[in-house]
Amino acid sequence: MRRHFGLLVIGLLTLSLALAGWQCSKEEGRGATDKPPKAQEATGARQKMEGQTEVVEKWTCPMHPEVISDEPGQCPECNMDLVPMHEGQTHQPMEMDEKRGEEVKEWTCGMHPAIRSEEPGKCPICNMDLVPVETSETGALMIAPDKLAGVRVEREELSYLQLVREIATSGRIDYDERRVRYVASRVSGRVERLFADFVGINVREGEPLLEIYSPDLIATLEELKRALEASELGIGRTSHMTALAEAARSRLLLWGLSESDITEALESGGAYELTIRSPIAGTVIGKSAVEGKYVREGEKLYVVADLSVVWLIADVFEEDVGKIQIGDEVIATTRAFPNQTFHGNVAFIDPYVDERTRSVRVRLEIHNPDLKLKPGMFVEARIKVPVNRYAVTFWTCPMPPGVKDAKPGECPECGMFLEEVPGGGVLAVPSKAVVFWGDVPVVYVERKPGEFVPRQVEIDPVAVDGQTRGDYYPVLAGLMPGERVVTEGSFLINSQARLTGTAASAYGGALKVEPSQEPR
Template structure:
């Protein structure tokens, strides 16, 4: 029993000593904190090919050579924008018209029988049997005979008969009878059974409505004709190019049907509506077509040149478009590059307008701008993830080392049970 009691006391004493020792060590660690060994940042500063502070990137000569960094000066320049698009030839709507009959009757003969035929002004279209026409001729013949028979009765009667004759001639004229046919009727005093309907104007027949043997009413359409000496081209211009076009602008048009030949036109209309599916607007180009080479429904290509006002320009390769920001990198010196936001205008021939954000004479990066931007992104990531709070024990900001820099020794593991985690 005594030996068991002595052993029990020894165990209790040992435990007490261990607890006291652990408490003393913990108190010592608490009063004298030490950081776990970390990689020396001085090695980063001396051996790293790049350094990033905010939006500023510094690259040594070797890094610039490997990246192929190139620069160019910002300058003022007047650009010429070339807009190329396609379209379809259409008839000139102002040149479309219908040839109609001025009398009621039956079509006995048709002198124009097919679409596509050219009709000259005054050309005979059809012969129509009409009782109205016959009655108008006989009325005119009767007026002629009355004037001749009663010309010596009295001045008042002569004046009345002259008015009747004038009214009868006017009636024939309104029915579309030519002056030559009226003179022939006056000479022969024989009425014609058929009236010849003639074209009031010329053009190409695009619609044939008349049929031989059919009865027509006064004012009924016989033929649809179109003047194809001028045609329209409807071209699709993308939404981004609308600001570069205007009424009266010259357009060069080419077609596969006539290789090497260019037709000159002019913008006569710009649609106020954007097509929701294609994001384009219709532009109408008026083209002279004296030889009839340009035919409706023919496909064609159009080239529009637009002169832009003089402004600051940079190469398009300088711009980084993130969707939310437009960014360029300014070269402060041979090795230092700074990110800058800009507002851009229109693009043409490898250059893009800069409306604000740059000054004339600034030097921008034209090649490897994306690589420099990636360095700033890596710097932002490393300052938060690679160094915890982003500060060393002294509270100074740390530089970021790229992935290809030599790696330092990993930090030593700390006792997670000490109650205070180390860096």
């Protein structure tokens, strides 16, 4: 009896333990089900890592799905922790990358947007990974008209200009040797009177300088007078008297007397002084004549120089000599007259180089109408050298600017008359329109009102417009005639593009360089 009772008790205890175990298992399952999703993910991931539920064979980066690893770790691109790949996900990143690769045609650097490449890689400047430029991105910066009204934004239409570069030099003013005259006495005699009695006086052409009493002159006048009287009275042979008169008249003319002077001397009948006159209009820069001094035939009395045109003797460095030519325009300035410029041109280039200074002496002919430039004065000068000196005149169409012809006519594409571009014309962009992204020059082109597109350009060193004196860059590539570029306000627009990210997202198509139509 007791034995049966003991077996019954043991059976009940066993059943109770079984029920208690089943209840605990149920509660544990319900608790796992009630966990939040993030906790479930963590539990599932931990179970997978511990190999309790699922064995993870592949790990990937959520930011760079092309990165796949057989072991957990960090992404080599962004250093994020790799996450496990589930079944069915193995080929998804590859499909996305293939689709993305088909769309991406150009790659750029987020920090240096001027860098472009047709293949992915590293930025040569900062070594960052290049990012794709989507084909749908236009790169245009849109600014509302009401916002533009509050900002000074000016545009300029590109055209061909006569650009020059300036070679700076300096030197001193000297007399133009071709405009200097020496005044000498043609007869022997005594200086009776001085009209130009000091150095520096300005004289006109033909103005009297001095009078000379010459016995030889008086004797010749008397000889002429007697020969003429004898010829009129018929004394002696008429032909002989006429010959004597002509010989005397010729000597007087050689001594500087004019026909009117000879007539006046014959009519006066008394002493006659020879008047010596200035051969040119200018300034007396030398004088040796003194009243009462006896002078010989051929003795120098005055030196007269025309200072309306002077020489500037300047030195040009050896490397710049090949750029200049005779006739090139020159602009000169001096500290004596800081608000005035003097104009001229290159008159002569010495045929040798100074071995000590490695420079070549150049004579610049400077116009000096007010006689402000004085010989010996120190002057600075700029020689204008045409950028495109040897370019010939051509004709182009204002609508399709790529059309060029060597002769006038009609455009074969639109029928408009071609416009003449004078020889030496260069496609130019204002210097203030160019902003630099590092070493890369960029210009903002106005595609339509309020829409500005950054454009990478190829330019030559800055030059000067010969008409407006403005600074311009000769364009080699990237722009076309007739395009409107931002001049005033380009820096503000560039800053706005960087702040909004417009520039960084559109450097591909926006910076595509097209060949310019510069005349070669």
